[in-house]
Amino acid sequence: MSLISMKFILFVAAAVAGYYLMPKRVQWVWLLLFSYIYYASSGIKLLFFLIYSTLVTYAAGRLLSVVRTSCRDKKKIRKYGRLIIAGGLVLNFGMLAVMKYTNFVILNINSLFGTDLDFVSLLLPLGISFYTFQSTGYMLDVYWGKCDPEKNVLRFALFVSFFPQILQGPIGRYSRLAGQLYTSRSFDFQRIERGIELILWGFFKKMVLADNAGVFVSAIFSDPEKYAGLSVFGVLGYSIQLYGDFSGGMDVVQGIANLFGITLDENFRRPYFARSITDFWHRWHITLGTWMKDYVFYPVSLSGWMSRFGKFAKKRFGKSTGRVLPICLANLIVFLVVGIWHGAAWKYIVYGLYNGMIIAVSGLLGGQYRRWKKALHIAGNPWWYQLFQILRTFILVNISWFFDRADSVPQALYMMKNAVTSFTPSQLLTIPVQQSGSTAMTAAVLVIIAAGCTLLFFVSILKERGVQIRESLAMRPLAVRLAVFLALFFALPCLGQPPSLTGGFIYAQF
Amino acid sequence: MRNFKRFAAAVLVLAIVLAANSVLLYALYPYTYSRVDIHNLTTADHDTLFVGSSHGKCGFNPEVFDSVCGTASTNQCLGGEYPIDAYHLVRLACETGHKPRQVIYELDAGYFVSEPNEGADFAILYQEFPASFTKLRYWMTKILDGDFRNTLFPWYLYRGKIFSVKDTLTQKAGDEYRNYGISSFANPAQIYHSTGFIERLVQPSDKSVKDTPVLYTGSNISSESENYLRRLAQFCESEDIRLITVTTPVPEVTLQEYSSAYKGADQYFTSLCKELGIEYYNCNYMEEFSSLRDLSYFADYDGHYYGQYANLFTERFAKMLDFDDSVTYN
Numbered sequence: 001m002s003l004i005s006m007k008f009i010l011f012v013a014a015a016v017a018g019y020y021l022m023p024k025r026v027q028w029v030w031l032l033l034f035s036y037i038y039y040a041s042s043g044i045k046l047l048f049f050l051i052y053s054t055l056v057t058y059a060a061g062r063l064l065s066v067v068r069t070s071c072r073d074k075k076k077i078r079k080y081g082r083l084i085i086a087g088g089l090v091l092n093f094g095m096l097a098v099m100k101y102t103n104f105v106i107l108n109i110n111s112l113f114g115t116d117l118d119f120v121s122l123l124l125p126l127g128i129s130f131y132t133f134q135s136t137g138y139m140l141d142v143y144w145g146k147c148d149p150e151k152n153v154l155r156f157a158l159f160v161s162f163f164p165q166i167l168q169g170p171i172g173r174y175s176r177l178a179g180q181l182y183t184s185r186s187f188d189f190q191r192i193e194r195g196i197e198l199i200l201w202g203f204f205k206k207m208v209l210a211d212n213a214g215v216f217v218s219a220i221f222s223d224p225e226k227y228a229g230l231s232v233f234g235v236l237g238y239s240i241q242l243y244g245d246f247s248g249g250m251d252v253v254q255g256i257a258n259l260f261g262i263t264l265d266e267n268f269r270r271p272y273f274a275r276s277i278t279d280f281w282h283r284w285h286i287t288l289g290t291w292m293k294d295y296v297f298y299p300v301s302l303s304g305w306m307s308r309f310g311k312f313a314k315k316r317f318g319k320s321t322g323r324v325l326p327i328c329l330a331n332l333i334v335f336l337v338v339g340i341w342h343g344a345a346w347k348y349i350v351y352g353l354y355n356g357m358i359i360a361v362s363g364l365l366g367g368q369y370r371r372w373k374k375a376l377h378i379a380g381n382p383w384w385y386q387l388f389q390i391l392r393t394f395i396l397v398n399i400s401w402f403f404d405r406a407d408s409v410p411q412a413l414y415m416m417k418n419a420v421t422s423f424t425p426s427q428l429l430t431i432p433v434q435q436s437g438s439t440a441m442t443a444a445v446l447v448i449i450a451a452g453c454t455l456l457f458f459v460s461i462l463k464e465r466g467v468q469i470r471e472s473l474a475m476r477p478l479a480v481r482l483a484v485f486l487a488l489f490f491a492l493p494c495l496g497q498p499p500s501l502t503g504g505f506i507y508a509q510f
Numbered sequence: 511m512r513n514f515k516r517f518a519a520a521v522l523v524l525a526i527v528l529a530a531n532s533v534l535l536y537a538l539y540p541y542t543y544s545r546v547d548i549h550n551l552t553t554a555d556h557d558t559l560f561v562g563s564s565h566g567k568c569g570f571n572p573e574v575f576d577s578v579c580g581t582a583s584t585n586q587c588l589g590g591e592y593p594i595d596a597y598h599l600v601r602l603a604c605e606t607g608h609k610p611r612q613v614i615y616e617l618d619a620g621y622f623v624s625e626p627n628e629g630a631d632f633a634i635l636y637q638e639f640p641a642s643f644t645k646l647r648y649w650m651t652k653i654l655d656g657d658f659r660n661t662l663f664p665w666y667l668y669r670g671k672i673f674s675v676k677d678t679l680t681q682k683a684g685d686e687y688r689n690y691g692i693s694s695f696a697n698p699a700q701i702y703h704s705t706g707f708i709e710r711l712v713q714p715s716d717k718s719v720k721d722t723p724v725l726y727t728g729s730n731i732s733s734e735s736e737n738y739l740r741r742l743a744q745f746c747e748s749e750d751i752r753l754i755t756v757t758t759p760v761p762e763v764t765l766q767e768y769s770s771a772y773k774g775a776d777q778y779f780t781s782l783c784k785e786l787g788i789e790y791y792n793c794n795y796m797e798e799f800s801s802l803r804d805l806s807y808f809a810d811y812d813g814h815y816y817g818q819y820a821n822l823f824t825e826r827f828a829k830m831l832d833f834d835d836s837v838t839y840n
Contacts, residue, residue: 493666
């Protein structure tokens with residue numbers, strides 16, 4: 001059930017209506033029921049994978065609890081705990097690996113060894129990357145004693161399957177989400193109004209910004225030779241499309257959760273205002289970034305072998321470099337995992353490693369940067385230096401988008417080359433925005449994109465300065481709120497592109 | 511009081527949206543021949559109903575067919591008409607009391623290996639359907655799965671017509687629109703007949719671009735399309751309607767160029783129709799039509815007949831059906 005379908009809108013309406021009509025103590029059961037109906041609507045067979053992941057994680061949590069309560073020997077607790085967590089990780093990630101990466105492995109075996117192994121026809125359960133990470137996070141939190149295991153399997157099933165977030169995140173944490181899911185609530189008109197407002201804003205970003213930009217991006221990336229002079233516009237368009245699509249999707253998801261009185265973790269914080277790649281990953285897909293930090297980066301960088309590597313590096317390269325090297329290596333591992341998480345293709349692995357390399361190099365050259373800054377007499381963080389940092393980061397991010405969007409690494413490199421050797425912006429007007437569309441129509445869509453970006457830019461600046469836009473809107477007279485509401489509502493059909501040209505949400509494929 | 515204000519605001523928003531939608535739909539939704547087609551379907555009795563895609567629309571001339579078979583028929587084919595649309599068209603005819611004796615379904619493999627495109631054609635039949643259970647069923651099975659804007663803003667797929675609003679309004683205020691006239695559909699490239707047939711005329715630009723048809727590959731069958739052909743077969747059987755399926759000819763050059771795809775599609779449809787117990791004629795592999803596959807008879811490589819050859823094809827097909835009346839796969 002696509003998030004932009006009428007069926008989904010009615011589904012959400014029914015879920016919300018039923019939620020507030022239900023006796024309060026069973027409101028969470030209603031949410032669970034609707035979450036499973038939603039997931040089953042994509043294929044009843046897919047439920048197996050969701051139930052599997054839920055049961056494996058739930059069982060691991062319960063077993064960890066049993067070991068802790070029944071065993072007094074701390075060594076035994078550690079030993080059994082490790083065994084349980086290893087089993088849980090293998091079972092959880094094993095399913096993800098098999099379902100998502102089997103054909104990638106076969107493809108590489110075939111090309112490496114010249115074999116002719118057949119590809120396997122496998123179902124790719126929707127949202128598997130998201131719910132596997134979410135449930136694994138819970139399992140590790142229980143193992144590290146950060147949260148108590150859930151006793152009720154159905155309650156736990158709701159945590160894994162909560163329908164607004166299952167398709168494209170955010171990757172929730174048990175400690176912040178679970179309590180909210182099980183809390184009962186009364187109907188609150190203001191809550192509904194604010195939820196709908198956020199949903200509309202999300203659809204605005206998706207349909208008006210992302211989908212319009214997507215028309216150009218698709219044309220340019222599907223024929224890079226023909227549009228060689230538009231590579232720069234292609235990737236800039238993709239940066240708009242991806243941000244509008246993913247953050248818009250998050251707003252929709254967050255808005256739907258708000259209808260039930262639930263606040264999900266923030267996933268975007270004006271990422272294109274980031275002043276370094278590290279900062280970018282603190283603002284872009286935040287829940288994936290923090291997941292990686294907590295469950296990959298820290299365990300790796302605090303591990304025994306990394307500590308030994310640190311000692312070796314200090315001896316070999318000196319104190320300061322030796323201190324930074326293990327962190328660089330841990331970052332590289334984190335971003336390798338980020339790349340693999342994004343998809344079964346080399347381009348994603350290169351995308352991840354590219355980000356990891358930049359962060360690693362930045363870490364290694366940190367001292368050098370400070371010296372350069374001093375030599376250039378740049379004191380503090382003047383506005384022009386911040387602007388320079390923002391632009392530099394934006395360019396570095398856009399380079400990574402070539403890998404993310406292109407069909408392959410060679411195509412990404414080819415387009416990067418074109419970006420610096422060929423530039424013919426007038427070609428933009430030759431891209432038809434719909435069948436038999438005129439140049440005037442193409443120009444009109446470009447104006448819509450520019451206007452949408454300007455609006456988003458000002459909204460982002462206000463938010464960056466700490467202005468609570470939604471809160472201040474809520475204080476305005478009803479007529480103003482209605483005008484904003486209707487403007488957003490009618491912008492969707494008037495300014496957005498039809499899905500035949502653009503497809504659904506990009507991250508719903510992960 | 512506070513909540514009353516909010517509810518009043520919600521009602522006000524709803525009223526504004528409904529009013530704006532009505533005005534915009536009237537102003538933007540153009541007058542198309544589908545309006546005439548559906549009017550014919552729901553107001554007159556027909557023995558034979560042609561359904562299918564644009565190949566059928568340009569390939570079957572009901573006047574010629576009726577002159578051979580002595581029936582009354584209507585061509586309800588449409589570019590972008592998927593099995594789900596054809597199924598609901600047949601149901602609509604029955605629900606409105608104009609049950610046909612036979613349905614001739616033009617099968618195009620392209621519609622069995624793709625999903626309906628949410629372009630301007632997506633909701634055109636839905637817009638024209640009169641209020642009925644079939645329309646409700648159609649909304650629930652097709653429109654509901656589509657973009658929510660199709661339902662909440664029914665004018666949205668036609669917003670590109672903003673620059674011709676004046677013409678649309680003038681046209682809708684005139685007798686032509688009220689009386690289901692067809693003169694406004696004629697242009698140098700084609701003439702629309704009141705029976706639903708489109709007569710393609712020779713144009714200098716024809717075949718200047720070699721278009722690639724949507725090809726059958728065997729691995730990408732749309733379960734929805736197949737499902738709706740099954741439903742159509744079941745419905746026709748339950749209503750005692752004879753269902754005939756047919757693939758219209760494509761130019762010989764196209765057939766040769768994509769021979770494996772066309773043969774694959776032939777095997778697929780032959781087997782499916784045999785399973786469903788319905789007649790299937792693939793005119794690309796029938797001797798009777800071998801002389802009607804010259805490229806010069808078609809307006810394009812995809813297989814849309816020029817009017818005069820469509821007449822020849824329809825005549826031959828009608829004669830074959832008349833002669834071959836008893837052939838079924840039962």
